[in-house]
Amino acid sequence: MSSHASKVDPKKAELWDTHHHSHDVISTRTLGYFLYLLSDGMLFATLFAAYGVLSYQHSYFGGPTPADFVKPWYTFAQTIALFLSVLSYGFAMNALKHKNKSGLINGMLAAFVLGVLFLILDIHDMSHLAALGITIATSGGMSAFIVLTQVHAAHIFFGLIWILVMMTQVMVKGFTEEVVGRLLTLRMFWHLQAIIWVFVYVFVYLWGYIS
C-alpha cells in the first residue's frame, strides 16, 4: 500500500491487497444472515398488509370471520409452546458459551419438541377449520388469514429441520467455527419467529376475535 498515490506507476501498481488479514468470519456471516432475516420480515409485511386490506366485513363475502372461530386460549397455548421453545434454544446457547455439549443438545432437543407441539396445535386448528368447511377458497379474508398464519407455520417447519441438522452437526463435527456460526444464525432465525408470532397472535388472532 503506497502512501504517496502520485508516485504510483499505473503499469506496475498492484490493484489488490496480497497481505492476509484476519477476518471475523462468524460476525460477517451473522450480519449477512440478519439482513436476510430483515428481508424475510418484509415478506411478512406484505402478508400483514394483504390481511389488513382483506379483513373488512365485505372481504369475508358473508361467510365466517376470525371472530367466529378463533379460540384465544387455544392460540395462547400455541404462543407459550413457541416462547418456551425459544427459551430452550436460549438455554442451549448458554450451554454453548460454557462448552457444554450435552447441555446444548438437551436444550435444542427441548426446543425441537416444543416447536413440534406448536406445529401440531396449528395443524389441529387448521384441520378443525377444514372440518367446518372453512378453507383458503372460502373468501378473500380467509385466504389472507390462512396464508399469513401458515407461512409462519412453514417457517417453524423449516426451523425444526434446521434444529435437527444442527444437532447432528454438533455431535459429528463438534464446536468448529462453521458449526458455531450456524448455531448463531439458527438462534437469530428461531428467535425472530417468536417476534413475528407476537404480531400474528395480537393483530390477526386477537384482533380478528374482537372485530
Place this chain on the structure above:
Amino acid sequence: MSHGAADPTMHPEVQMSTSKGYFLGFAISAFLMLVATFLVTSHSVPPFGLLMVISVCAGIAVIAQIYFLLHIDISEHNIWNTVALVLFIPLFLITIGLTWWMFSQLYLRTMDMSAMSRMNMGTAVHSTANPSSSSMENMPNMHMTADAAQ
C-alpha cells in the same frame, strides 16, 4: 471486533448469551400475551380501547424480545445489526400502513358498505362455508358489525 479466532465458542456473539436475559425475554413477553388474551376474552374493555391496549402489549413484548433475545443494543459488536433493524422498521411500517390506507380509501370511495352487508346476509352464497352454529357460540353476531370497527 477483536477476539481470539482459535476457539469459536469464545466469539462475543456466543459469550453475550445469558440465561437470565433469555428468561427475562420469555417472562415479559409471555406475561404481556397473557394480559392481552385475558382482556380480549373478558370483554371488559370497549373494542377501540382494547385494540390500543393489546397493541401496546405487542409493542412492549416485541421490544423486550428484540433486546433480550436478539441482543440488539448499541454495543460496538452489535451496532450494525441495530442500524439495520432501525432502518428496517420504517420500511416495514410504511409497507403495511400505506397499503392499508390506500385500500381503506378505495373501499370508502367505491363501495356502499351498508348495501354490501345487506347483500351478503341475504344471499347465502357460501352456505357450505358457514360453520355450524355451535362453533359460533362465542360471538354469533360480531361479523355483522365488523366494518364499524374498521
